[in-house]
Amino acid sequence: MGFDRLPLALRLGLYGLATAILLYMCLAPSTSLPNSHLWDKAEHAIAWAVLAAVGLVLFPGQPAAILVFTLTFGIAVEVLQGALPFGRDMDWKDWVADCVGVAAAFAVWFAICRLRP
Structure with missing residues (x-):
């Protein structure tokens, strides 16, 4: 069963x-999150x-x-990080990294769609 067959309210939730x-x-303040030891852009x-x-x-x-x-959510997050006093910084390079991640997901998705009969 495809997830797209779930009720709309459940999918939205x-x-x-x-x-x-x-x-x-x-x-969240960066001090309250676990340290992942990954590069921020990754x-x-x-x-x-x-x-x-x-x-x-x-x-x-x-x-x-x-x-x-x-992509809009990524911009909104960066604006909020710059505006809120939680020790986070707005960085346009973070949004570029967001775009790279979205592009990767879409590339995989389109490849899978092409392989389906």
């Missing part, structure tokens, strides 16, 4: 949960690749909406 978790990880690329992939799995008929949402 799951994607909202994934988005909320990522938002927390991006806005963390961004991986996180946004996962967010885009989850969106494509839950809403395979809406790739444009997933693309717009994930």
Whole structure:
């Protein structure tokens, strides 16, 4: 069974949960998060690749909406990091890393779609 057959409310809830978790990880004070020992840009690329992939799995008929949402969400996160007093910094290079992650997720998704009968 494809995840796109789940009720819309459940799919929206799951994607909202994934988005909320990522938002927390991006806005929480860095001292309250576990140290992953990864390069910051790699963390961004991986996180946004996962967010885009989850969106494509839950809403395979809406790739444009997933693309717009994930990229806009990345910009919003950077603006919030610069505006909120939680010791996080706005960095346009983080958004570039987000874009790389989204592009990777879309490349894999399109490759899988091409291989399907």
